[in-house]
Amino acid sequence: MRAVSTPPHLRLPACATAYRLETARGPFAVHDAVPPDGASGATVLLVPGFTGSKEDFITVLEPLAAAGHRVLALDQRGQFETPGPDDVSAYTLDELGADLIAIAEAAGDGPVHLLGHSFGGLSVRAAAIGNPAALRSVTLLCSGPGSIPDPEATKCRMLLELLAEMELPEIWAFVSGMADANEEYTGVGTDVVDFMGRRFMASAKAGLTAMGTQIVDAEDRTSALKATGLPVLVAYGEDDYIWPITEQADMAARLGGRHEVIRGAAHSPAVQHPEAFAALMIGFFETLP
Numbered sequence: 001m002r003a004v005s006t007p008p009h010l011r012l013p014a015c016a017t018a019y020r021l022e023t024a025r026g027p028f029a030v031h032d033a034v035p036p037d038g039a040s041g042a043t044v045l046l047v048p049g050f051t052g053s054k055e056d057f058i059t060v061l062e063p064l065a066a067a068g069h070r071v072l073a074l075d076q077r078g079q080f081e082t083p084g085p086d087d088v089s090a091y092t093l094d095e096l097g098a099d100l101i102a103i104a105e106a107a108g109d110g111p112v113h114l115l116g117h118s119f120g121g122l123s124v125r126a127a128a129i130g131n132p133a134a135l136r137s138v139t140l141l142c143s144g145p146g147s148i149p150d151p152e153a154t155k156c157r158m159l160l161e162l163l164a165e166m167e168l169p170e171i172w173a174f175v176s177g178m179a180d181a182n183e184e185y186t187g188v189g190t191d192v193v194d195f196m197g198r199r200f201m202a203s204a205k206a207g208l209t210a211m212g213t214q215i216v217d218a219e220d221r222t223s224a225l226k227a228t229g230l231p232v233l234v235a236y237g238e239d240d241y242i243w244p245i246t247e248q249a250d251m252a253a254r255l256g257g258r259h260e261v262i263r264g265a266a267h268s269p270a271v272q273h274p275e276a277f278a279a280l281m282i283g284f285f286e287t288l289p
Helices: 061-066 093-107 119-130 152-165 168-181 190-202 205-217 222-227 245-255 274-286
Strands: 016-023 026-033 041-047 069-074 112-117 135-141 232-237 258-262
Touching (some): 016 061, 016 069, 026 061, 041 093, 041 119, 041 274, 061 274, 093 112, 093 119, 119 135, 135 274, 152 168, 152 205, 168 190, 222 245, 232 245, 232 274, 245 258, 258 274
Parallel strands (some): 041 069, 041 112, 112 135, 135 232, 232 258
Antiparallel strands (some): 016 026, 026 069
């Protein structure tokens, strides 16, 4: 069960602030990066994946803002610094999608560009299907059309079994021990490793359970997303391992959207190749009205 996304550092750029954004559906922890004075690009919402958080996008806030976009990276409900209820029914994809629409409305900048990484792509898809008028575009980053296949599905089910039997500190000790044994923390700062533990243990257990269950049972709603008529970008690292890249390429073809492969990256391009990721997103936004 390798970590999905490991931020390279935790330093917010000068253009960004951290706070809880109040919305009609409650508060959401965000990193809010603002562009230079006079910039007029549309707002971008960045949605993390399963066990992730807003910090997964920390290295791309500055370049996206410098290109003229206000950027909000967020914790979904029950993730890290966003509170979430102790009720698995509160974390359906439709509920998570409605949260994203509420965040877009609270930002107050009109229709937004919405990007979801991994499981976050499933939340983004639900938001787009539920309220396409609130969005300018959709980006599915390392996210597939439906449930993840084996072997990653088996690993996720193992985590679900642990969630049913153990408390989060015990689970983290087990998971992080495996990651350390597999040398996943080689070159990672101790502050980042400590943060990852705090992030996991601050998560709502019901949210982890619901998200993990849905990522192995997700329905393919590609046709419904296509029917929204929204511009869509499907992008993933050349070595992505969660959803097969053939599935993601097929989804892009079915959507009739733009399709890009990020060289030198696997499942977390915003961490593994932030320069290429930021350039890709800026270029995509520039092609849109």
